[in-house]
Each structure stands twice: as structure tokens, then as C-alpha cells.
Amino acid sequence: MKTEKIDKRQAILQAAEKLFCETGYEGTSTRQIAKESGANMAMINYYFGSKEGVFVEIMNERIASFGSQLKIINEDKISALEKLHRVIEGYVNRILNNTAFHKMMHRELSLTQRPEMYDKIKDAMSHNMQLIDRIITDGIEDGAFNKVDVRMVIATIMGTITNVVISPNKVMPDSNFDLNNPKDKKIIKDRTIAHLQDLTTVYLTTKK
Numbered sequence: 001m002k003t004e005k006i007d008k009r010q011a012i013l014q015a016a017e018k019l020f021c022e023t024g025y026e027g028t029s030t031r032q033i034a035k036e037s038g039a040n041m042a043m044i045n046y047y048f049g050s051k052e053g054v055f056v057e058i059m060n061e062r063i064a065s066f067g068s069q070l071k072i073i074n075e076d077k078i079s080a081l082e083k084l085h086r087v088i089e090g091y092v093n094r095i096l097n098n099t100a101f102h103k104m105m106h107r108e109l110s111l112t113q114r115p116e117m118y119d120k121i122k123d124a125m126s127h128n129m130q131l132i133d134r135i136i137t138d139g140i141e142d143g144a145f146n147k148v149d150v151r152m153v154i155a156t157i158m159g160t161i162t163n164v165v166i167s168p169n170k171v172m173p174d175s176n177f178d179l180n181n182p183k184d185k186k187i188i189k190d191r192t193i194a195h196l197q198d199l200t201t202v203y204l205t206t207k208k
Contacts, residue, residue: 009047011037013061016054021100025055025108056120059105063124066094070131080139081201087132088196092161096189099165099179106162129154136204145204153203157196164192 015037019028030051034041048054073086095102109118132154139145164171168179168188178184 008037008039008043012039012044012047012054013058015039016051017058017101020055020058020108021104024104025051030054052117055108056117059121060124062101062105063121063128066090067124067128067131069094070128074131074135080135080142080144081205083135084132084139084200084204085197087135088157088200089193091157092189092193092196095161095165096179096185096192102162102165106166139204146206146208148204153200157200160196161192164188 012033016028016033019032019036028051030041030044033039033051033054034044044051044054048057069090070087073083073090076083076086078086109121129151133150136145136148136150136153140147140150165179168177171191172184172188179188
């Protein structure tokens with residue numbers, strides 16, 4: 001019975017994520033989530049309290065999952081630059097493997113009418129930022145990296161990846177380019193990783 005409850009809870013999250021990506025937060029109702037997941041309205045209220053609760057849980061799960069990956073990288077016995085390069089690779093792969101989710105997340109959280117929703121996931125986001133901050137700060141402290149504005153470096157990395165996902169035509173002028181095509185996706189993944197790794201290497205390690 002317990003397994004069935006876990007499965008139903010997961011089914012609700014999966015169905016909601018699919019619907020949020022397709023029709024947006026406002027365009028999705030708890031009734032639609034119930035129908036798509038095979039659950040009932042009472043189950044959604046029991047597990048999550050509301051549609052917002054479902055959305056926040058999806059976000060927190062995704063953010064925490066990447067946080068686990070960052071923790072492993074951070075604890076690895078490799079140089080700060082290698083750690084940062086692994087973070088870039090992991091972040092690019094994670095986002096480009098599910099561009100619909102990232103676009104939806106970016107769209108919904110950037111809307112001014114959702115400050116209370118952002119407040120509920122900012123702790124998880126802040127934890128991940130601190131882990132990346134620690135990698136760069138450690139590199140500065142041990143002399144491997146130049147003294148830089150750490151948060152601006154992180155914003156540059158994340159902003160570049162988001163821009164590639166939101167407006168891929170900026171870097172792929174070919175009108176036939178399709179992020180849903182595995183071949184095209186691999187091209188953009190490899191280019192984004194190589195660019196950001198080169199950029200951070202030069203900026204962080206070239207002595208001024």
C-alpha cells in the first residue's frame with residue numbers, strides 16, 4: 001500500500017510537470033492534473049495542498065537533484081578548475097536534456113505575480129549557488145583563480161545556458177535547427193560546454 005501511495009504521488013508530479021510545460025502554470029488546473037495522473041482531487045490536496053504546492057515540489061525536487069550532483073563534484077579530489085568544468089558540463093546536460101522544463105521554470109518564476117512561489121524554492125536555489133560559489137572561492141583562495149566577482153561569473157554561466165535554450169537562433173542561425181532533434185541538440189550541447197569551459201579558463205586563470 002505504501003508503494004502504491006509513493007507511485008501515485010510520483011504520478012501526480014510527472015503529470016503536472018508535463019502539463020505545466022505544455023500549457024503553463026495558469027493554463028493548468030488541478031482537475032487536469034488529476035485526470036492526467038489517474039489520481040483524484042483529494043489525493044492532490046492530501047500530498048501537496050494545492051496546485052502551487054505541486055509546482056513548488058517539482059521545482060524543489062529538480063533543484064535538490066542538481067544539488068546532490070554539485071555536492072559530489074565539490075567533494076571530489078580534483079582542481080577547482082576541473083570542478084567548475086564538471087559543473088558546467090552537468091548544468092548544460094541537465095538543462096538541454098529537458099528544455100521544455102527549463103523554459104517553463106524560467107517563464108513562471110520570472111513573472112512578477114509569483115513572488116511567494118519563488119520564496120518557497122529560493123532556499124534550495126541558494127544552496128546550489130553556495131556550492132558553486134564555494135568551488136570558485138576555493139580556487140581564488142588557493143591562488144589558482146584570479147580575484148573576480150564570483151556571483152557575476154555564476155550569472156554569466158547560467159545566463160548563457162538559459163539564453164541558448166530560450167533563443168537558440170542567436171547561436172544557430174540555421175533556420176532548420178531544432179533543439180528537439182538529438183543531432184542538433186548534441187551540437188549545441190558540445191558548443192555551449194566548450195565555450196563556457198574556455199571562457200572560464202581564460203577569465204579565471206590568465207594572469208592580468
